[in-house]
Amino acid sequence: MNEFELIARLTKSLPTNENVLAGTGDDCAVLDFGGDKLFLFKTDAIVEGIHFTKETPPEKIGHKALARCLSDIAAMAGTPSAALVTIGLSKNFDAEFIAKIYDGMSAVAKKFNVAIVGGETTTNPERIFISITLLGTVARGKQILRGGAKIGDAIFVTGELGGSIAEKHLDFEPRIAEANWLAEHFAIHAMIDLSDGLAGDLRHILNASNVGAEILKSAIPISREAKLAAKKSSTAKPAFVAALTDGEDFELLFTIASKDAVKLLDGWKKKFPKLRLSCIGKIVSGDSITIRDKSGSHKFNAHGYVHFA
């Protein structure tokens, strides 16, 4: 049993109950306890040596740990409320370092009116392990899932993609306000936050919605960092491939009826003049991702790696 088979087995027959509207397989679980609000429930973990190092500024570790969960609440158009923080402390931990991790976490919590209501401190001798759970709410019927994309929808993405590892993965801004504005003013059909990379996360929307996508290569918003990295080395991936496949952009990817696209772009420019919004393609029938450029259409494989002939 490899890791993918394991996760498939673990998530196949999990117990459920009458409160569950959506369990595994979306950005957050959606829970219904009656009343006018639904509850969004999400956990995420970062581990020293995997997601950060001893050299990472501790405030940014704290920021990242909580902001990752905030980004998932954003992807459902929710409002975050309360977080629990578990920290596994390594042997001979540096208390000032840990305290600064909490400072970074508290700063982003305050910014988004999230309460940190407790947690657990335990021992994990070899490395720091941080697990955060976030509870949020969304007005009943206003939650945006991954499975609502329709053939003909326009596909939009916020910000610029790729090269997040240079810095953005540590200090990105969760798109809570943007997602709430979208949900309030438009019928967004499907949404996800970009953690695995544009191609991989688009794949999640397509699978959940049983549709395919056609992406216009020239419309992909490529970050300056991705362009710089591509220029630096002849072995680096091309910038547009980085924009498609680099992880941890934490931007919003969503689909909307194409008739609403112009109105959306107009409204967005007024509301969020500093944040780019790009229409990168459209939802089509089938189940594949194709990339169009001047030379024609090219297929993406299932894992998100580009195979251009």
Add this chain to the structure above:
Amino acid sequence: MNEFELIARLTKSLPTNENVLAGTGDDCAVLDFGGDKLFLFKTDAIVEGIHFTKETPPEKIGHKALARCLSDIAAMAGTPSAALVTIGLSKNFDAEFIAKIYDGMSAVAKKFNVAIVGGETTTNPERIFISITLLGTVARGKQILRGGAKIGDAIFVTGELGGSIAEKHLDFEPRIAEANWLAEHFAIHAMIDLSDGLAGDLRHILNASNVGAEILKSAIPISREAKLAAKKSSTAKPAFVAALTDGEDFELLFTIASKDAVKLLDGWKKKFPKLRLSCIGKIVSGDSITIRDKSGSHKFNAHGYVHFA
């Protein structure tokens, strides 16, 4: 900064918001989103080499991981609903072992109608790290906190205490049904679940309630395992000290007006004939724990260790 100073610093100035009725410092956080239900929010973690070993039966690891959180929901007289599970997988993890951990978790989840609605799988190279967050509910006004004990209250404890390490710490039964029955039929003033040991957890109630306690030594329900361990070795702690200070009993400790004590004991015997309920003493003024035996009264120190003259 040592670990206690660190935790004090970490929890001192955590951000809060309008949803928080109780944050750190009780068994669960209590959250208010309007409506007739309050939300109970709790996280707990267990780590290989600390809370279990490679030799521990994996189903029992899963049971313990979730049941610890269930016990905290019980301590507030709540009803558990949904759990998120984060697991840090060690290098070369044994997939069957992990799958069996989930089986144990799923079994106890089903028993208490808890949905497992997702989680996170990540890497923690040296050891398995399991963090679980549980969301529950309690009818508004029915939550039982630690801070409500009143002078003159009778102090009760369920089950038998001490020696949990022999087996019970792995397969204990969270007292959800018992706590709900108590809250429904009696005015319970304060309640906690026993994770740190009777003396340590009683101390939490006393501190939160600004009172002291007098415990009758002969009334402490001592487990068979604690008695056996004490007999086995002349250096082992006396059985009643084990009952006072061993951790992980996961029984309920609560206080109730002494006028209700007899009615409670009668009702309990009918409802839960197989589970012992003991009145072990009373709440008094002051802030200390005293133990009474034939020779008189003895003071307990602040950390729960017994100092008998």
